[in-house]
Amino acid sequence: MTHASVFRNRAFNFIMVAGFLAIMGYTMFFTTTTWYVISELESAGSLGIVLIAITVPRLMMMAFGGVVSDKFKKTTIMFSTSLTQGILLLTIFLLNYSDNMSMFSLIILGMFFGTLDAFSGPASSSLIPKIVQESQIQQANAFYQGATQIGIIAGPALAGAVMEASNVASSYLVATIVVFLSAVFMFPPFLKEGEVENKVKQTPLKDLQEGFSYIKSRTFLLTGILVLITLNFFAFGAIQIGIPILVELYGGTPINLSYIEVSLGLGMLFSSGIIGSIKIKRRGLTSVIGLIITLIVAVVFSQVPNLYVLTGLAFLIGFFMTFVSIPFFSSAQESTDGRIMGRVMSVIFLAMNGFDPIAYVGVTLFVSNGFDIQNVMLAFSLTGLIIALFILWKGKTYRQDNTHLLKSKTKKQ
Template identity: 30%
Template sequence: MDATVQQNQQEGLPIFKNRNFILLFIGSLFSAPGYYVYLIGAEWLMLSLDDNRFYFGMLFFAASVPRLLLLTVGGIVADRFNKRTILFISDFTRAILIFVLLLFLFMDAVTVWHLIVLAALFGISDAFSYPVINSLTPMILEKEQLQRGNSLIQMTTQISPILGPALGGTLIALLGFKGVFSVAFVMLLIASLTVLFMRLKQADATGEKKTPLEDLKEGFSYARKNELIMSIVFTAFFLNFFFTGPFSIGMPIIVKDIFAGNAISLATVQTAMGIGALIGAIFLASIKLKKQGLTVIISLIVLGVIYTSIGMSSYLYLTAGLVASLAFLLQLVNIPIMTILQKSTEKRMLGRMMSLLMTVSTGLVPISYVITSLLIAVGVSIQTIIIVSGIVVMFIAIYNLKNKKLRTLISS
């Protein structure tokens, strides 16, 4: 009862007087950067352990498969149980996994397979945390606060590629892998403890209880009747195939093999991405987009051009600048779409809709990782892969100018 009263008192408050939002904001400030500190450490450790770049691609594939398979389950769990508890378990589990990796490092027993298994376990954790994060904001903020709230949470997320790689690269250079993973462990532990202080209203227990299978069917039926969700998912389904695999796998390989860089060089590129994304989030927190659908499509077209240019770049700092521009445009795509979906979805369905959106839209991502890895293994340069992928992304975006449902999407 007390939790319900506290939740009701939070509703309608300015964002930074809303206790739940502040705690979510602080938790994100530690969770997302902590993950990126771990990620740059894991990526560079994998590149250092084995020269076979196929294993590096498998690091991403191992994380994406369990995430994809369990996202729908994560959405059902998010709608059935306390979101705060799920978020705590997710961050706390990640901290424990990093602690285990530290033990292997101290025993000097780490292999590429340890990192791949660890990535898979992180993917399982992601499958339960992603639907919670994306469905939690609409529960603690009013509708008119959502674009600003999403942008602020995105700022904490986008500070991560700034602070995370910068801190991670520095720690690798100064303290080695033990130092970088120790900091990641502490940051994720703090994030998990912070969310425990949130007080959320318990889910309404009245009405007929449904089985998980019935919940799943209801979610699919709800999405099928929503033309906007189906339109966005269909586009994202193909875009992610040509973008996620080549970009995620390609940037570290380009830095190390093409630019002959080190961990600091990789941190420079990833930090540039964080800066661009942060600027995009601040931009959207300060204005209200009117023609959101047209903004999304135009941003995607320009994104495709810049993506292609990254594959042609021969200089580290030019590449960093292009990556920053690309990240800015990604915010002009992701935040408006997420805000509209949150506004138009019933709160009881938020977990399932967010997980369904991510499940279907990222369905080809594991295949993207595998194909990118195989192309690299048979001798196709990563720059060629990125150039071709960028051209395809640009044409997919141009084709969507015909999509009236998306093109005419406006702020409400």
């Protein structure tokens, strides 16, 4: 009954489709760019630089993106950023098609692309609790994540198929069309968002301080953010940059790269469906156990020299990763004041996505200095596993979390 009500929500359906198309376009861009740098520019060492250019601006602007999300309509922010990203992708396609693409232009355009994502991420993540009922938040997050995981699956698969059948320029063109379509579904009149909840007039700096003070006063949020940082730095970030290097090392092709990326997305999709069908009571414990299992699989992933086995392990990593993020994400949304939602979500979104570039830097530096990629990924995974076990041991408040406790704590504060 709850699920049916969510799907009868027109705004939620449009956001799901827009999220699917946006992430599909992004992963097409990401997959195409990684293969372009490694194969056509023949510079695996430069891959980290390009990926850092795409992601570091997002890291730097994320908190400010949360402030903007609380000050303006989230649908307007999402539409504007998606439309502009489409224009940037069109520029990349034209440069590549005319053989005028350079490493410098790719880095500059990637920086702008990442900067825009710093605004769209907090806006989309803080919009869901605004358009669905509180009791539907976990299910809405799961279904939204499931839709974006389909995009993660479809993006690399389509990019690999297009590059195999045609070339890199064609893949960039298809990504451009997909991102423009996402902007159509984000068109504000289609979503009819309510009024902005934050009516407080104060400086952006004061807004930032208020957001950080809010998070600092809540142990559950602090621990959950540490969990997400551990996941994305020591597991996902290292694996994301390691996958194309491993494919090249083991003699793979763009299709092999797509297989592994698709398998990762399929794992996320399956677990999103499960989470959307059940009610998780102890979300904090579920999250930290999911982190531990993910890192154990990542340890195995780092040592297997077979691309087909790596494809299967990528599925398991994706499957358990979702059990880390969605339970915490849902609890944070349910317990956070709507007026400050954008700023809280921006910090959580930063923890989910912003630490990838730091992992890219670390892995790239080690590989460039002669360390085997397998050993580097193993070291990252084992370090993350130690941190996760420490959180399980010490994080009593996080382990005992359930929706009931969070609500009562919020009321007291």
